[in-house]
Amino acid sequence: MRLEDIDTPALLIDLDALEANLDGMAKYLADNGTKLRPHAKTHKSPVIARLQMARGATGVCVQKTAEAEVLAWGGVSDILVTNEVIAPAKLSRLAALAPFAHIALCADHPAALQYIELAAENSGVRLDVLVEVDVGAGRCGTAPGEDAVALARLIAKSKHLRFGGLQAYQGQAQHLREPERRQAEIANVVARVRLTVESLRRAGLSCETIGGGGTGTFPFEAESGVFTEIQAGSYCFMDVDYSRNLDAVGSPARMFRQSLFVLSSVMSVPKPGVAVIDAGHKAVAVDSGLPVVRDASGFQYVRSSDEHGVLCFGPETAPPQLGEKLMLIPGHCDPTVDRFDWYVGMRGDRVACLWPIPARGAVN
Ligand SMILES: *Cc1c(COP(=O)(O)O)cnc(C)c1O
Numbered sequence: 070m071r072l073e074d075i076d077t078p079a080l081l082i083d084l085d086a087l088e089a090n091l092d093g094m095a096k097y098l099a100d101n102g103t104k105l106r107p108h109a110k111t112h113k114s115p116v117i118a119r120l121q122m123a124r125g126a127t128g129v130c131v132q133k134t135a136e137a138e139v140l141a142w143g144g145v146s147d148i149l150v151t152n153e154v155i156a157p158a159k160l161s162r163l164a165a166l167a168p169f170a171h172i173a174l175c176a177d178h179p180a181a182l183q184y185i186e187l188a189a190e191n192s193g194v195r196l197d198v199l200v201e202v203d204v205g206a207g208r209c210g211t212a213p214g215e216d217a218v219a220l221a222r223l224i225a226k227s228k229h230l231r232f233g234g235l236q237a238y239q240g241q242a243q244h245l246r247e248p249e250r251r252q253a254e255i256a257n258v259v260a261r262v263r264l265t266v267e268s269l270r271r272a273g274l275s276c277e278t279i280g281g282g283g284t285g286t287f288p289f290e291a292e293s294g295v296f297t298e299i300q301a302g303s304y305c306f307m308d309v310d311y312s313r314n315l316d317a318v319g320s321p322a323r324m325f326r327q328s329l330f331v332l333s334s335v336m337s338v339p340k341p342g343v344a345v346i347d348a349g350h351k352a353v354a355v356d357s358g359l360p361v362v363r364d365a366s367g368f369q370y371v372r373s374s375d376e377h378g379v380l381c382f383g384p385e386t387a388p389p390q391l392g393e394k395l396m397l398i399p400g401h402c403d404p405t406v407d408r409f410d411w412y413v414g415m416r417g418d419r420v421a422c423l424w425p426i427p428a429r430g431a432v433n
Pocket residue numbers: 108110111130132151238240243281282283284285300301302303304
């Protein structure tokens with residue numbers, strides 16, 4: 070099948086660009102000597118996770134118990150839930166994965182440890198627990214230093230848990246546009262992590278894993294000498310928001326290519342300068358900004374409703390034909406993926422594969 074035969078809206082992957090992104094990150098971190106544990110909340114796909122593992126990734130991150138299940142059932146053997154899981158029903162599901170995948174999760178409160186411990190004991194397994202430290206994002210996590218040590222001690226004492234190390238992700242730093250600001254923010258992160266590692270060492274506890282970093286900041290974490298694992302997710306696809314990050318020479322970041330697109334069709338040309346396409350915000354996420362029309366500089370996506378996207382164009386741009394297909398670069402890749410059942414993998418303008426998105430909607 071060719072591009073023009075694909076029904077719309079559809080979620081497309083440019084496989085050459087995807088592979089270049091996977092190769093680029095794998096090589097960068099291999100040269101740097103830091104492990105890669107990509108975040109699978111981006112792609113929600115065991116197929117892409119296995120492409121990452123084949124390039125040396127040590128495992129994957131997920132955010133949700135249901136994502137962990139899909140990836141474990143899809144053959145991924147090492148999974149870190151980079152999140153606090155409290156509900157006993159979810160913890161017993163995670164413990165049930167432990168016989169066929171290495172499972173780790175995060176905690177930031179002593180009461181949470183009791184729930185995790187009970188689930189591990191009931192299932193007769195041992196679970197790895199990382200202490201999440203708030204390194205500046207102001208979301209989950211203990212304070213750096215002694216609070217983290219107190220929790221690590223409890224984990225290390227438990228018969229059913231193992232202290233795995235620290236979770237130290239600063240999500241807000243990822244999208245600071247100027248590289249100096251991202252670097253400065255990660256310098257603060259690194260200082261908080263160092264302080265915590267020192268406190269742990271004095272308490273006789275060592276960290277096997279110190280994880281964090283995303284697509285916007287990973288070189289800074291990787292070069293810190295403190296982080297052992299990078300958790301970048303969006304680098305496989307990129308999106309409009311990430312394309313607006315500047316790199317060291319001030320131009321838009323170029324290390325990774327856009328590989329994810331929503332294919333849409335023109336369904337109405339109601340008046341001069343306006344075209345309406347069949348991709349509104351049920352087909353493409355707008356939480357981090359509107360999508361951009363690829364290779365069609367004359368068209369501007371100006372407004373979305375549930376099932377309609379409104380494009381404007383000037384008199385110098387040839388009006389589109391009804392049914393004409395346009396490729397959108399999503400504003401935000403992760404929630405766009407969550408809207409589709411399938412990826413359509415493209416080599417040039419030919420369909421090469423269909424990959425399911427089984428962790429789509431995995432909110433539990
Ligand atoms: C989302 C997330 C990442 C990956 O961030 P990207 O910006 O998509 O690369 C890494 N770690 C954690 C804990 C996350 O939630």
